[in-house]
Amino acid sequence: MARFLKPLPLLRRSFLSVPGSHPSAFDENLLRLLRNEISYLSDYVVPRPPPQRFRSFSIEDRPGEQWIRLRSKHGDEDVKVDVTMFDGAAPVPSAPIAEKVKALERGPRLHISLIVEVSRGEASDSVLELICSAWPDSLVVETLFPLHRKVAVFRPYFGRNFKNLEKEVRRQVISYLEERGVDDDLAEFLHEYMTNKDKVELLRWLRIVESYVQK
Template sequence: MVLRLIGRIGRRPASLFSTRTFYRPITLIQYPSPHRSPVEHNYPQQSRGYVSEMRKSAFEDRIRRLIRNDIQYELDRSPLTQLVPKFKSFAIDERPGEQWIRLNKAFGDNEEIKVEVTMFRVSAPDTKDITDNNPELFISMVVDIFKDEESGILEFVCNVWPESVEIEKVFMHDQDGMTGKPYLGPPFNDLDDELQTSLYDFLEMRGINDELAVFLHKCMQHKKKNEYIRWMGSVESFVARKQ
């Protein structure tokens, strides 16, 4: 009996020592990255492109909105106007998209006058007393007077102040322009005073006078505004263009 009991106690269920071990496989659960949205987790390549395109579109919309606000601000200050086609006997070419305008007229029987006027400048010659806090704007103007092909061109380089014209240089050149380094004459202020006065009278007779100076300053103010709004509109159109 004792031996039977010992034998029973020494035995264990065969299932505890079976070579067939049953277990549940461990599955690694991958959680989405905290820096990715669910869409990016499932479709990372497509979502990154989508988000990038959305950011680009929002940035471009902001640029366009700022441009439109700026244009509207300028229009509220004063409406956009076209330059007048004529002033006195001068015909005016506005030259849209450029920084200058051209005026043309005929004078007498054989003279043709061409005037080219550029945008405002703020660096003034020494002849004007200005302060850095309130600089006086002036316009650069070139007056070409033609007679015939043999006579060449008499050219005046001038500064146009709000109410006056100031001659800086007077010289001659051929119809085909200047080649090499021709002599352009002395500075205008070095000429004899009476000769200076006579040359101002020469321009005055041809309509290059203080009245034209006043008109050109108003004209170039309109030109500056028109070109600015035109430029802003071109930038907005480019930003809005889809590839």
């Protein structure tokens, strides 16, 4: 194990330039690669300015972070949706080899996590929270549970898995969300938004690394 750690000081000395000295060959090569990638992303995979609204939702982007927040009003209710960037993908299904090849050619079916919170304003103690999965063409409820802002519970009871609830209960919950704009169309929009955000964040990250190496 030790023999793999010995070269690290040498790598560190070659990577970090001494202040006032000329960039090392390693630094110059890294800068060239970074600039090529930045140029490619800027010219051929150009990110779009992110939209600030979707239907009734305002969108609060989080530059440099892996999530966004959506807010909306439904009557006297506040609807808040916290959305991650892509955090997983559906496994390739067990199927004949030809179907597996087609699935691989289509690319991964990416997953986004949502936390939906419905309340009657900040003054309200009661909150309904729902954990959902957003797929490219559908929104799936995973679980729902009531919360109380003023009461801290160490191990709250989250209820049954949503799939195990009665069919009519599931249907009513889905209708409840759809009335508040949390539906399949929102899932599709979020996939488009996060695809663009992924490009924006990658470009920002590359420029930060470039700036660091240049110093």
